[in-house]
Amino acid sequence: MAGGRARPGALLALLALRALGAAAHPQCLDFRPPFRPPQPLRFCAQYSAFGCCTPEQDAALARRFGALAARVDAAEWAACAGYALDLLCQECSPYAAHLYDAEDPSTPLRTVPGLCEDYCLDMWQTCRGLFRHLSPDRELWALEGNRAKFCRYLSLDDTDYCFPRLLVNENLNSNLGRVVADAKGCLQLCLEEVANGLRNPVAMVHARDGTHRFFVAEQVGLVWAYLPDRSRLEKPFLNVSRAVLTSPWEGDERGFLGIAFHPSFRHNGKLYVYYSVGFGFDEWIRISEFRVSEDDMNTVDHSSERIILEIEEPASNHNGGQLLFGDDGFLYIFTGDGGMAGDPFGKFGNAQNKSALLGKVLRIDVDRNERGPLYRIPRDNPFVDDPAARPEVYALGVRNMWRCSFDRGDPATGAGRGRLFCGDVGQNKFEEVDLVERGRNYGWRAREGYECYDRKLCANASLDDVLPIFAYPHKLGKSVTGGYVYRGCEYPNLNGLYIFGDFMSGRLMSLRENLETGQWRYSEICMGRGQTCEFPGLINNYYPHIISFAEDEAGELYFMSTGVPSAAAARGVVYKVIDPSRRAPPGKCRTQPAQVKARSRLIRFVPKEKFIRRAESTPRPTARAPTQAPRRSRPTAAPPPAPTPRPARPTRRPGGRRGGGRRRGRPGTADPAPSNGAVRLVRPAGLSPGRGRVEVFAGGRWGTVCDDAWDIKAAAVVCRQLGFAHAVRATKRAEFGEGRSLPILLDDVRCAGSERNLLECTHAGVGTHNCGHQEDAGVVCSHEDPDL
Numbered sequence: 001m002a003g004g005r006a007r008p009g010a011l012l013a014l015l016a017l018r019a020l021g022a023a024a025h026p027q028c029l030d031f032r033p034p035f036r037p038p039q040p041l042r043f044c045a046q047y048s049a050f051g052c053c054t055p056e057q058d059a060a061l062a063r064r065f066g067a068l069a070a071r072v073d074a075a076e077w078a079a080c081a082g083y084a085l086d087l088l089c090q091e092c093s094p095y096a097a098h099l100y101d102a103e104d105p106s107t108p109l110r111t112v113p114g115l116c117e118d119y120c121l122d123m124w125q126t127c128r129g130l131f132r133h134l135s136p137d138r139e140l141w142a143l144e145g146n147r148a149k150f151c152r153y154l155s156l157d158d159t160d161y162c163f164p165r166l167l168v169n170e171n172l173n174s175n176l177g178r179v180v181a182d183a184k185g186c187l188q189l190c191l192e193e194v195a196n197g198l199r200n201p202v203a204m205v206h207a208r209d210g211t212h213r214f215f216v217a218e219q220v221g222l223v224w225a226y227l228p229d230r231s232r233l234e235k236p237f238l239n240v241s242r243a244v245l246t247s248p249w250e251g252d253e254r255g256f257l258g259i260a261f262h263p264s265f266r267h268n269g270k271l272y273v274y275y276s277v278g279f280g281f282d283e284w285i286r287i288s289e290f291r292v293s294e295d296d297m298n299t300v301d302h303s304s305e306r307i308i309l310e311i312e313e314p315a316s317n318h319n320g321g322q323l324l325f326g327d328d329g330f331l332y333i334f335t336g337d338g339g340m341a342g343d344p345f346g347k348f349g350n351a352q353n354k355s356a357l358l359g360k361v362l363r364i365d366v367d368r369n370e371r372g373p374l375y376r377i378p379r380d381n382p383f384v385d386d387p388a389a390r391p392e393v394y395a396l397g398v399r400n401m402w403r404c405s406f407d408r409g410d411p412a413t414g415a416g417r418g419r420l421f422c423g424d425v426g427q428n429k430f431e432e433v434d435l436v437e438r439g440r441n442y443g444w445r446a447r448e449g450y451e452c453y454d455r456k457l458c459a460n461a462s463l464d465d466v467l468p469i470f471a472y473p474h475k476l477g478k479s480v481t482g483g484y485v486y487r488g489c490e491y492p493n494l495n496g497l498y499i500f501g502d503f504m505s506g507r508l509m510s511l512r513e514n515l516e517t518g519q520w521r522y523s524e525i526c527m528g529r530g531q532t533c534e535f536p537g538l539i540n541n542y543y544p545h546i547i548s549f550a551e552d553e554a555g556e557l558y559f560m561s562t563g564v565p566s567a568a569a570a571r572g573v574v575y576k577v578i579d580p581s582r583r584a585p586p587g588k589c590r591t592q593p594a595q596v597k598a599r600s601r602l603i604r605f606v607p608k609e610k611f612i613r614r615a616e617s618t619p620r621p622t623a624r625a626p627t628q629a630p631r632r633s634r635p636t637a638a639p640p641p642a643p644t645p646r647p648a649r650p651t652r653r654p655g656g657r658r659g660g661g662r663r664r665g666r667p668g669t670a671d672p673a674p675s676n677g678a679v680r681l682v683r684p685a686g687l688s689p690g691r692g693r694v695e696v697f698a699g700g701r702w703g704t705v706c707d708d709a710w711d712i713k714a715a716a717v718v719c720r721q722l723g724f725a726h727a728v729r730a731t732k733r734a735e736f737g738e739g740r741s742l743p744i745l746l747d748d749v750r751c752a753g754s755e756r757n758l759l760e761c762t763h764a765g766v767g768t769h770n771c772g773h774q775e776d777a778g779v780v781c782s783h784e785d786p787d788l
Contacts, residue, residue: 028052114156198572204550248568257321315339354389382439423482477502506544677757703745
């Protein structure tokens with residue numbers, strides 16, 4: 001920067017790029033977390049380690065800098081080039097959204113980052129003319145002669161975030177870019193709602209076929225197919241509800257419990273399911289094979305069912321339910337111990353009896369089964385040569401493993417690939433997480449967690465059982481739900497973190513392995529405090545009964561929970577786990593799903609859950625006591641804690657405001673003008689809220705919208721802006737009156753339904769129309785789903 005003055009203290013403290021301070025909220029101008037650029041930045045080099053610019057964006061800023069130099073007088077440029085570099089590069093700051101007062105996407109961006117007063121006063125002294133080249137804001141130009149008003153206009157309400165003070169703010173820069181932990185060490189993550197209205201969603205799987213569809217199974221025996229855009233096919237992918245044994249009682253453990261697609265599904269169309277069946281007083285579990293329909297890739301051929309294996313269940317609980325295919329191509333089946341309490345079956349219980357299939361991990365070969373046996377025994381199964389054992393047994397000593405997963409392995413090195421993690425539900429004292437290995441004994445009923453349960457069995461020297469990698473007492477939760485080791489692309493900080501939960505307490509938990517010692521470090525997961533989750537589309541709360549976890553085809557992590565643990569209650573939601581502290585560089589995780597031909601009608605996904613503004617981390621949700629025994633019940637366990645009322649939810653997502661609000665217009669104005677694209681509904685007296693004539697704010701004025709091309713997708717955009725979850729109807733022909741006192745601002749509006757406002761939809765142009773007010777458009781919005 002030859003001839004340029006030294007930048008006054010702006011970049012003396014480079015960012016200590018580690019983890020996020022408690023009060024910090026890094027956010028880019030695309031309203032998403034910052035990232036590590038894939039290669040060093042050449043222009044805004046101070047943000048090479050962590051920030052908001054890709055090399056392409058950095059190059060574009062360099063070009064703007066060059067164009068600015070060509071327009072500014074050489075003498076002025078010699079004095080002001082350093083300031084220009086400072087200001088342009090704040091688009092790359094990890095706090096760009098704060099600097100440009102743009103945490104809320106419904107408000108327009110500032111044209112210049114928010115400046116600290118001393119920096120602004122200094123810059124005004126010699127370089128105020130630079131702003132005419134940096135900003136098109138004529139209101140700012142008009143204040144150029146008044147230093148105090150000029151710098152007040154450029155200030156931020158929250159002075160912690162003004163430039164350059166934020167560069168040396170310890171709270172903002174301490175450990176920037178790592179997962180947030182609160183004062184108690186609770187990791188603060190966020191969620192994104194993916195699907196809702198489900199009846200006890202017990203599993204979510206993908207087909208590994210390149211389509212990036214995901215399939216969600218309900219306990220009643222229905223499996224739904226979802227496309228990558230989260231729309232659901234109206235026709236179920238699979239419906240075995242007439243065969244499945246379950247009930248509407250809360251906590252009933254029977255039902256449709258597991259599903260797994262064959263590794264070669266794209267070629268052979270095979271999938272496998274695990275469900276409860278019964279006749280009279282007899283109950284058993286069934287493992288069946290199905291094939292996908294030849295005519296519709298989104299529907300199973302129900303006539304293709306072949307029963308692979310059935311196991312009698314002596315009681316109605318501890319039914320297991322997990323199905324997985326390993327890298328070896330074999331099908332792993334996880335059964336419960338048969339139920340009741342304490343595994344009372346036989347001399348040592350089912351779990352320690354190698355001749356019983358209950359209380360085990362089974363491994364079978366279902367390939368090449370079109371002729372001959374429906375399954376074969378892998379040659380290296382551990383007990384194939386033991387005449388007293390069932391050859392299907394892969395591991396024993398299992399009480400009721402509820403949700404298991406194979407580790408995909410580190411994306412770069414492959415370390416950890418193939419490890420099998422399981423959550424095994426305990427009896428009276430402990431829940432545990434196990435690493436399952438071939439031929440090993442996991443201790444039940446001799447041991448529960450790390451402690452003896454049956455002391456006589458526990459003292460048997462031949463037991464040779466494996467201790468869990470982690471166990472927790474019932475004061476933390478009473479029914480573990482196993483999860484996954486995160487190996488996705490989008491959130492690098494989560495790589496290697498095993499995330500799991502508890503069905504009864506609603507806790508989300510995590511384990512991370514110390515690679516030197518092999519020990520696992522526990523951290524609880526909380527929903528982000530304060531502004532941590534204040535990103536568009538994210539939420540910081542969930543329903544308490546955590547039923548299952550899942551990965552999508554790209555390896556991103558999800559979990560399913562419900563507010564009412566009944567197979568008859570449509571209160572289940574699928575959530576995606578989000579790390580708000582750091583994301584992958586834009587474009588790195590892009591997928592190209594294979595085309596899906598949908599024959600069934602698509603039901604567009606509409607999120608219902610809301611962000612809740614809280615000062616502290618969201619505590620774990622508290623489960624209310626069910627009317628029947630909880631899932632994977634323990635008759636001797638203590639009852640769950642008394643219910644805690646859920647906080648009221650706002651009807652719309654709050655904006656990201658701090659202090660006394662935003663300065664958009666002249667300093668001191670009390671009521672700033674609406675943002676471009678804002679909408680309001682005008683309705684005749686007596687009509688309920690949520691319906692009315694649509695009026696839009698554009699170009700500094702309010703006006704109406706013509707109904708040419710007006711449809712439900714445009715109505716959905718308006719309803720979502722106004723805080724309603726559902727658009728019921730798009731109205732035409734001035735159904736809610738004519739807005740004759742206003743101009744017609746939009747005509748020929750065509751929306752995809754995902755736009756943030758009507759101005760983002762295609763239209764004839766603001767103020768361009770060929771219609772009259774007798775065609776004014778309107779909407780009917782609702783907080784309730786009209787289809788339910």
